[in-house]
Amino acid sequence: DAKTTQPPSMDCAEGRAANLPCNHSTISGNEYVYWYRQIHSQGPQYIIHGLKNNETNEMASLIITEDRKSSTLILPHATLRDTAVYYCIVRVRKNQGGKLIFGQGTELSVKP
Amino acid sequence: ETGVTQTPRHLVMGMTNKKSLKCEQHLGHNAMYWYKQSAKKPLELMFVYSLEERVENNSVPSRFSPECPNSSHLFLHLHTLQPEDSALYLCASSISGGATDTQYFGPGTRLTVL
Numbered sequence: 001d002a003k004t005t006q007p008p009s010m011d012c013a014e015g016r017a018a019n020l021p022c023n024h025s026t027i028s029g030n031e032y033v034y035w036y037r038q039i040h041s042q043g044p045q046y047i048i049h050g051l052k053n054n055e056t057n058e059m060a061s062l063i064i065t066e067d068r069k070s071s072t073l074i075l076p077h078a079t080l081r082d083t084a085v086y087y088c089i090v091r092v093r094k095n096q097g098g099k100l101i102f103g104q105g106t107e108l109s110v111k112p
Numbered sequence: 113e114t115g116v117t118q119t120p121r122h123l124v125m126g127m128t129n130k131k132s133l134k135c136e137q138h139l140g141h142n143a144m145y146w147y148k149q150s151a152k153k154p155l156e157l158m159f160v161y162s163l164e165e166r167v168e169n170n171s172v173p174s175r176f177s178p179e180c181p182n183s184s185h186l187f188l189h190l191h192t193l194q195p196e197d198s199a200l201y202l203c204a205s206s207i208s209g210g211a212t213d214t215q216y217f218g219p220g221t222r223l224t225v226l
Contacts, residue, residue: 043218
């Protein structure tokens with residue numbers, strides 16, 4: 001599975017959009033981009049995933065560049081409860097259960 | 113989020129004890145996972161079960177023994193652990209072979225080995 005690079009930390013003002021970048025320059029054609037977050041000492045929470053088209057759900061939007069070498073997770077109106085570590089993971093979806101390889105992630109601090 | 117539950121939430125045990133961690137999923141999934149998260153480190157995959165068969169064992173020491181009696185339940189049996197095994201143990205589940213295999217995590221068991 002391809003390796004990802006994320007900034008170790010970011011700050012965001014409450015109510016503003018949080019844009020979290022991820023580089024995955026070695027991604028292959030059949031690898032998806034997944035985003036999870038982990039609030040302190042809790043289990044990771046699935047946010048969104050995509051292959052090459054931009055995706056949006058009730059939590060966030062995922063923007064993937066045309067060459068698929070990078071992506072951005074957008075939280076449109078960040079709240080204090082969005083403070084967490086955000087993980088960008090690229091992986092192939094497998095028939096027998098595919099593992100997630102977590103990196104260090106980006107620690108997002110939403111400030112009042 | 114109560115789709116994946118884990119018990120106990122906190123566990124303190126001595127190095128000579130035997131204990132078990134339990135995971136239960138209520139999502140109709142057929143793949144289950146154990147992950148370990150040590151302090152200041154990324155999550156590490158330990159075991160994968162798909163359709164109740166172990167399909168991956170990530171070089172985990174034999175003092176950790178998983179059991180998957182059915183598609184809804186997963187156990188991690190612990191014996192003669194070391195202090196460095198203290199960590200957050202996370203269970204996850206997904207649909208294996210389906211249109212989506214997104215993994216959903218439980219809240220974790222915080223284990224302390226004295």
